[in-house]
Amino acid sequence: MKYPILSMVCSVLIAAVDADIYLHNPRGSNNRHDENTRERKNEKRLFDSQNNDRGGYNVGSPMKYYSGSKYQIEWTNQHSCNSAKGNCELILQYMCNSDLRDGTKTDTIPDTEDGSKDPQYGMHENYEHYLWCSLRERNKGLFTADQNLNNKHTAKYTRQDNQGNRYGYECAEERDYYPYWQPSPWKDIAIMTNKAKKCPYYQSESQNVKSRWGCYFSFEDLKRAKDQINNFPKKSLPNNKEDCEQTQVNGIKGTWKEFPAHGLSKPDCRETDLSRDNHLGNGLNGNPNVYNWTLPDIDEDKCVFRIRYNISTEDYDSWNTTAEYNGNPTKLDLSSKYGLPSEEDAKTRGFVFKGNPNVKLFATANFELQLALDTSQYGRTFQDRSHVFSIKQRPDSLKGMMVHNLNVRGKRGNIVQVYPAVEYDFVPNTINIMAGDYVHFQWTGSNNNPQNNAGQGKPGTDRSNVLLLTPQLYPEGNDVPFGQGPVFGHYGNNYPSSLNNASFLDLSKNDLIQLSFLKPDNADKDLNNADPYFNLEPRQVMTVGTYHYVCTRNNDFSNRDQKGRISVNKFQMENGALGYMGGTLTSRDHQVVLTADQGVFDRLQKLTMEVWPREEGVRRMESYGVTLSIGEKYVSNFLVISPQTELTALGKKFQVRIQTDPDAVNVNMYVSSTDSGFSSWSKVKADIGKDGVVTFSTSRGGVYVAKSDNYTVLIIALCVSILVVFLIVGGAILYFRKNPAKWTQLKDSTKMVKRSTQNKV
């Protein structure tokens, strides 16, 4: 590196600023609860978010999702999480428990057993969790830099919070570190990281699959220990086997025991999506950063979702630095990393890891810059959590069916008033489903937004509805055709279709009325009489086409375009984001399986896999003017893997398994692309297995199909053409034999041609 010192200045500056995270679907509370002020009242209500007070949604209840349904989690994070600018992880978790509650007050739940039972206070982790954490010895092997943690013995004190503040019943040490070494009630959904090579480590350490050991105390003993903790040898309860088995004070003694794993599959782990630094916005192509969660197969009334955003600097190896470097200033030697001759030199020039160091950029001249460095923040975890929701078993009618959740995000107000929350939108805004799938429209809002926030209807209230738009009137822009089949409702219009005339997702008249008026028996034009919560149970959609819909109330000049798009496809289509860890994409009918082993992709690839029936493949090819050549016959569906480019790390290939006609002969796999207009097909090396199962390896996206090359027809065609050539040549020889004069004439004329071309040169 040419300017190592300057690069350090910049990287530390970046590391020391805030990096908030806000959850939009499900609605993140950021500790807010039904508050009509711009700033939330109490940052300590349930958990430590470290976010700005203005964030958060008032309510998220009583959302009810079905197990196994598809749910799009959306958030904004303030800094990139996929660059080399620092370590970064996003950790997605949930927990379900009959004790969870949002509460009715904004005050923090008290640190007492009685308080813990008072339904007025919101509660996520339970009281026992907090008691144990606040009494248990903290992990003293952790690097806490120059933070003063003297006489602070328990796990409620950490480098990020050396005051041991209480946020609901959250355990500070558990919050700040992942994977956490003590038992935790949180179940892992996914980890996204800029260092996907750490994924095997995360997956094997996750409490989903790995048990924890701890020094267990009964709830009664914890309560007694709380009163007596000052009599304890280390002023904390033991956290290791040896102390656990030896320490006993006033009859309080722990049991070293194993806390079983959650018994779930290992969490998903992959690279994070692209996002910009210093910007709470969308990711690539203007789309929000999302994670598609398939809801677990459970039946729970009360669950909470949590997302954490952990960023740390690359100024030292944060994952391998331990307590031996603690001190003021820290004992980290930055000299070699920043091209300084010695540790001594580094120290005198201020290259030490401590609060706000003054660094001298030249050894002799007196140019100094102060770094805005706070060692409690150089590595920092931000968090947001949902309100309480339920995950219910599917009724029999939905078993084996695909259910897509369709929600509304955002809150009342213009962009400035709602920030760092967002304005209204449907989630997912654009969705591709298959004919026969179910759509579950459901949303909630608040009646208690700030009174003067911009919007329609009664001040302070959120409402949404869904109506099909009117058909296209004028040709517009370069609107790229989207999805399959006819288009219902035009995106550029703002008037809804008449309900008498609307052909919208096969919904009944009654459903259309509900989606439009929410509360049909007492309808008013601004929907004020309706409840902010709306749930149309899952509805099956059969009619292929692309539907554009609008919310009439909010589609004004501030919230312009609360509109959404649903494309219902005839053909199977699967999306997946596969990165370094690889993974599998399987078609609905299980006839096509794409498998990438670890290391095949060297970055996150957003793959789409479409399966076209043969007739559709032929139709598409014909639309490019390409027809089947003689002797060819398709013996599988067309498999389209997009993007249709090279996808893998150099020299690596992923595997595809595809079903072909079992009785086909001379089967070969071919690849082409729509990008090339099917201009040529090349053969792909493939294994033809039993019962027509064909497997092949490839490094590219494209259109793949199996053909039966009918060699008998080909050989006959070849023989016929050879015969024709033979006949022409033979005929010519016979002709010239009979007319030698013509032969001489012909020879002379070719010579003349040659000479004339030579002259030209």
Ligand SMILES: *[C@@H]1O[C@H](CO)[C@@H](O)[C@H](O)[C@H]1NC(C)=O
């Ligand atoms: C955050 O990163 C640090 C390393 O910089 C690590 O020690 C810690 O466990 C991480 N915490 C979370 C919640 O991911």
Ligand SMILES: *[C@@H]1O[C@H](CO)[C@@H](O)[C@H](O)[C@H]1NC(C)=O
């Ligand atoms: C710790 O350092 C070792 C050796 O440099 C490295 O292999 C390992 O990946 C590091 N651990 C983590 C969690 O980054």
Ligand SMILES: *[C@@H]1O[C@H](CO)[C@@H](O)[C@H](O)[C@H]1NC(C)=O
């Ligand atoms: C009513 O439906 C018909 C056919 O579906 C369509 O042609 C016509 O444009 C629709 N009219 C309105 C006002 O939406």
Ligand SMILES: *[C@@H]1O[C@H](CO)[C@@H](O)[C@H](O)[C@H]1NC(C)=O
């Ligand atoms: C998530 O689902 C949406 C909507 O179905 C889809 O458009 C998107 O590509 C999916 N994203 C990933 C990363 O799979």
